[in-house]
Amino acid sequence: MTSTGTDKAGVAGSNGSGNFSHNKVSVHLQRKIREGLIRTFCAFCALISVVTTIAIVYILFSQALPFFTHVDLKEFATGTEWKPTPEPGHFGILPLVTGTLMITVGAGLFAVPLGLLSAIYLAEYAKPKAKAILKPALELLAGIPTVVYGYFGLFFVTPALRNVFPQIQSSNALAGAIVVGIMILPLVSSLCEDAISSVPVALKEGAQGLGATKAETTMKIVVPAAFSGIVASFILALSRALGETMAVTLAAGSNPILSLDPTKGIETMTAYMVSTSKGDIEVGTMKYMSIFAVGLVLFAFTFGMNMVARKLVAKFKLNYQ
Amino acid sequence: MILEPGTHSNLKSRKRFDSLFRYLCLGAASVGVLILVIFLTKIVLDGLEYFSWKFVISDLSSRPKQTGIWPAIVGTLYVMVLTAIISVPIGVASAIYLQEFARRKNRFISIIQLNIANLSGVPSIVYGLLGLVLFVKLLAFGQSIIAGALTMTLLILPTVIIVTQEALKAVPTSYREGSMALGSTQWQSIRLQVLPNALSGILTGIILSISRAIGETAPLIVVGAATYVTSLPKGLRDHYTVLPIKIFDYANDSKDEFHKIAASAILVLMIGLLCINSFAIYLRARTNSKK
Numbered sequence: 001m002t003s004t005g006t007d008k009a010g011v012a013g014s015n016g017s018g019n020f021s022h023n024k025v026s027v028h029l030q031r032k033i034r035e036g037l038i039r040t041f042c043a044f045c046a047l048i049s050v051v052t053t054i055a056i057v058y059i060l061f062s063q064a065l066p067f068f069t070h071v072d073l074k075e076f077a078t079g080t081e082w083k084p085t086p087e088p089g090h091f092g093i094l095p096l097v098t099g100t101l102m103i104t105v106g107a108g109l110f111a112v113p114l115g116l117l118s119a120i121y122l123a124e125y126a127k128p129k130a131k132a133i134l135k136p137a138l139e140l141l142a143g144i145p146t147v148v149y150g151y152f153g154l155f156f157v158t159p160a161l162r163n164v165f166p167q168i169q170s171s172n173a174l175a176g177a178i179v180v181g182i183m184i185l186p187l188v189s190s191l192c193e194d195a196i197s198s199v200p201v202a203l204k205e206g207a208q209g210l211g212a213t214k215a216e217t218t219m220k221i222v223v224p225a226a227f228s229g230i231v232a233s234f235i236l237a238l239s240r241a242l243g244e245t246m247a248v249t250l251a252a253g254s255n256p257i258l259s260l261d262p263t264k265g266i267e268t269m270t271a272y273m274v275s276t277s278k279g280d281i282e283v284g285t286m287k288y289m290s291i292f293a294v295g296l297v298l299f300a301f302t303f304g305m306n307m308v309a310r311k312l313v314a315k316f317k318l319n320y321q
Numbered sequence: 322m323i324l325e326p327g328t329h330s331n332l333k334s335r336k337r338f339d340s341l342f343r344y345l346c347l348g349a350a351s352v353g354v355l356i357l358v359i360f361l362t363k364i365v366l367d368g369l370e371y372f373s374w375k376f377v378i379s380d381l382s383s384r385p386k387q388t389g390i391w392p393a394i395v396g397t398l399y400v401m402v403l404t405a406i407i408s409v410p411i412g413v414a415s416a417i418y419l420q421e422f423a424r425r426k427n428r429f430i431s432i433i434q435l436n437i438a439n440l441s442g443v444p445s446i447v448y449g450l451l452g453l454v455l456f457v458k459l460l461a462f463g464q465s466i467i468a469g470a471l472t473m474t475l476l477i478l479p480t481v482i483i484v485t486q487e488a489l490k491a492v493p494t495s496y497r498e499g500s501m502a503l504g505s506t507q508w509q510s511i512r513l514q515v516l517p518n519a520l521s522g523i524l525t526g527i528i529l530s531i532s533r534a535i536g537e538t539a540p541l542i543v544v545g546a547a548t549y550v551t552s553l554p555k556g557l558r559d560h561y562t563v564l565p566i567k568i569f570d571y572a573n574d575s576k577d578e579f580h581k582i583a584a585s586a587i588l589v590l591m592i593g594l595l596c597i598n599s600f601a602i603y604l605r606a607r608t609n610s611k612k
Contacts, residue, residue, distance in 0.1 A: 031506055038508050042418035045411045049437050049482065052475050056447060059454045117349030125343055126350070137354040143598060144360070145536025147565045148587050151572045155580060156363050182356055189353070213335055215342035236442070243444025245539035246565070250572055270446050270539070277449070277543040283458060291543075295450045299443065306442040310435075 060299055063292035067091075070286060076293065082256040082267075084276070084287050091290060093297060095256040099173065099266035100298075103248055106177025106262065107184055107241040112234055114181075115188025116223075122189065123196040124218055142186035146246040153179035153251025165263045169253070174262035176252025180244050184237040191236060195229025196222055232312035239305035243298060245270040269298045364591070367584035376585055381549060381567075385578035390586050392550050396466070396561035399554055401535055403470035404477065409527055411474070412481030419482070420489040421497075421511050441479035448476040449543025457544050464545030467557040472544050477534045484526025488519040521608040528601040532594050538565035564590050 068076070071091045079092015122134060157175040161168050168174070199222050207217040223230065253265030254275040267275075273291045281288045371385075379389020423430045452472030462468035492515050500510035516523075547562050548570040554561045564586060571583035 035506050035508050039418070039422050042414045042422055045414035046418040046433055046482075048411060049415065049440055049478060050433060052451075052478070053436050053440060055455060056443065056451050059451055060447075063450075063454060114349045114352055117346045118353065121343075121346035121350040125346060130350075134350050134354060137357050141353055141357050141360075143533070143536075143594065145538070145565055145590065145594070147536065147538045147568050147572075148364070148591070151568065151583055151587060152360060152363065154572060155367070155584075156359070185353060185356075189350075213339040215339040216335070218342070239442060243446065245444070245446045246569060250569065270444065273446050273450070274539055274542050277453065277545075278548075292450060295447055299447050302442060302444055303439065306439060310438065 056299070060292055060296040063289060064296045067286070067289035067293045070289075071293075080258045082272075084290055089286055091286075091293075093269075093294065095258040096267060096269045096272055096294065097297075098258060098260065099252070099256065100242060100268040100270070102173045102260065102262065102266060103176050103180055103244075103252060103268055104238055104241045106173065107180035108234070108238050110178060110181030111185045111188050111237060111241075115185050115233075115237070116192050116230065118185075118189045119192030119196055120218055120223075123193045124214070124222070138186040138189055141182070142190075146183065146244060147250070149179045149183050149247035150250025152182075153247060157251065161263075168263040169265045171251060171253030171255070171265040172263050173252050173266045176248045176266075176268075177262070179247050179251050180241045183244065183247060184241050187240060188233055188237045191233030192226075192230050195226040195233060198229070199225045228312045228315050232309040235305050235309040235312070239302045239309070242305070243270060243302050245274055249274050269294045273298075364584055364587050367581055368588040369585075370581050371578075371585040372588050376582075377589060381551070381562075385576065385582055388582060390564065390567055390589060392553055393562050393564045393567040393586070394589070395553050396546070396550070397535060397563040397565075399466050399557075399561060400469045400473060400541070400563060401531060403466065403557070404473040404534065405527075405531055407470065408474040408478055408481055412478050412527070413485050413523065415478075415482045416485035416489060417511060420486045421515065422507070437479045437482055441483065445476055445537055446539040446543060448472055449540030451475065452540060452544040463558065464547065464560055465558045466554055466561050468544050469541050469546055469561065469563075470557075472540050473534055473537070476537065476540055477530050480530040480533070481527055484530060485519075485523050488522030488526060489515060491522060492518045521604050525601045525605045525608070528597060528604070532597045532601070535594060535597075536565055536590070538563075538569055542566060542569075564593075 070088070076091055076093055078094065079090060080094050081090040081092050082095045083090040118134070118138075122131060126134060153175040154171065157178050158168065158170060158172060161172070161174060165174075203221055203225055204217050207221045208214070212220070248268050249271040252268065252271065254267045254271050255265040256267040256272065257264065259266065272294055276287055276291050281291075376389050377394070378391050379387065381390070381392055382388040419430060419433060449472065452468060452475070456462045456468040456471045457464060460468075462471070496514045496518060497510050500514045501507065505513065541563055546566050547560050548566055550560055550562050568583050568586045568590065571579045571586060574580070574583075
């Protein structure tokens with residue numbers, strides 16, 4: 001691939017006039033073939049991503065299907081007990097779903113208002129100097145590995161919460177929700193900032209020209225104008241929270257109980273998959289099949305949320321660009 | 322429409338609300354910085370006790386005083402270098418196809434694009450399940466470095482493609498047109514004009530996505546990275562462990578000493594990530610100053 005066609009054309013040109021045209025044609029042909037080969041190779045690589053998606057969907061379905069020959073779909077969807085061992089076990093996914101939702105909703109309650117307000121500050125108020133501190137800090141926060149967030153939840157947030165709730169368990173939903181909230185805060189903030197920044201200046205100037213204060217402009221003009229983008233960023237961040245694994249496994253525990261008490265340990269869908277697949281699980285056991293069934297549910301949730309968010313962003317772009 | 326009748330009469334309270342709102346936003350924006358500071362302080366305070374050069378280069382041990390994390394560091398390096406070797410050519414080639422060869426956007430291309438965007442939103446643990454079936458069981462790589470690296474490759478591929486496309490987009494169209502007007506083929510103009518100009522952008526993006534992958538733990542647990550290995554991996558089919566899994570393991574341990582060791586291991590991981598990210602930022606700064 002390193003030999004260039006132009007070099008060869010130069011050599012061919014000095015080869016006497018007799019076979020000049022012949023060589024030129026072959027060089028041309030050579031170029032065309034090489035061009036085609038490279039193009040095909042690149043197209044083939046691009047196809048790998050499509051194959052990956054198909055493989056994910058196929059594997060989740062094909063591995064989860066035998067699970068549903070053992071477990072009634074209705075029991076799976078509405079059962080309130082999740083006890084994989086001893087066999088045959090109980091497989092009602094509700095405890096895992098409520099666990100996951102508690103973390104997601106809790107993280108959202110933390111990150112959505114904070115993220116939106118900090119995005120408003122960054123987009124509307126912050127001077128370059130303040131931005132130079134705030135933005136890298138958020139970027140750094142986003143770059144911290146999730147397992148580190150788990151450590152933070154387990155050994156900082158929970159001990160701090162113990163001052164307020166003395167009976168809190170060492171792994172609990174509240175700490176999990178808080179650390180996941182911290183984790184998605186940079187995402188909410190940066191996506192909201194993008195949405196807010198793309199609101200046309202004319203709209204703001206119009207409002208301020210009519211005598212609105214900056215806060216009124218922001219809340220009554222800018223935020224409504226950027227609304228679909230802001231909602232899309234919330235959904236994307238929540239879908240990230242939904243799929244988050246290591247932080248919640250550490251901070252929120254692996255105790256699949258159906259409870260809405262945030263001071264108790266719970267288990268999310270992701271935490272179940274991790275704690276079950278730790279070590280070697282035998283193919284064909286209910287445990288093995290169950291992680292794919294749970295994976296399928298998780299995949300469906302996040303996929304749906306991402307699609308909705310994308311639709312909103314597309315709509316948003318149509319309005320202002 | 323915006324201002325309710327009568328609002329002009331309470332200008333004072335509106336002004337007060339205005340500055341209040343400003344401080345509220347400032348407060349929210351500072352929360353991130355505050356948390357970051359608390360976070361780092363906590364990790365450093367907890368981690369310094371066991372943090373030493375000996376800790377970095379010692380083998381794993383079940384006794385807190387003697388344990389090190391060297392096998393986990395080596396395992397992380399193996400997996401990530403291999404992941405980079407596999408994912409970078411594939412990712413860059415995909416991006417070149419989508420951004421350069423397929424300039425006319427047809428349905429097929431937009432399906433691939435949508436698909437890549439969707440893949441980047443799939444939870445990492447789902448990639449673990451994919452790797453478990455595809456690489457560990459079907460291709461029978463077992464719980465080996467190669468299975469881990471291939472799983473990580475699929476995980477970071479969408480990100481690598483997206484960042485490479487962004488870097489390619491930043492190269493002005495006139496470069497391509499100029500080069501092709503002088504008689505070069507499309508590939509020649511890509512290779513000699515577009516890629517050299519996009520190179521540092523591509524590198525920055527790839528380094529950042531790999532550094533995110535280094536901290537990824539869940540998929541590797543699913544494809545069977547061990548928590549305890551007695552010897553360093555020698556080949557690609559060997560068992561291995563990685564730093565984030567060791568951190569997870571130590572943090573989950575019942576002994577208190579191991580919690581401090583987890584913090585020390587976090588320090589090692591964060592220092593490593595900081596070095597990698599600084600390099601990426603240096604590259605980005607160099608690109609920006611050249612423009």
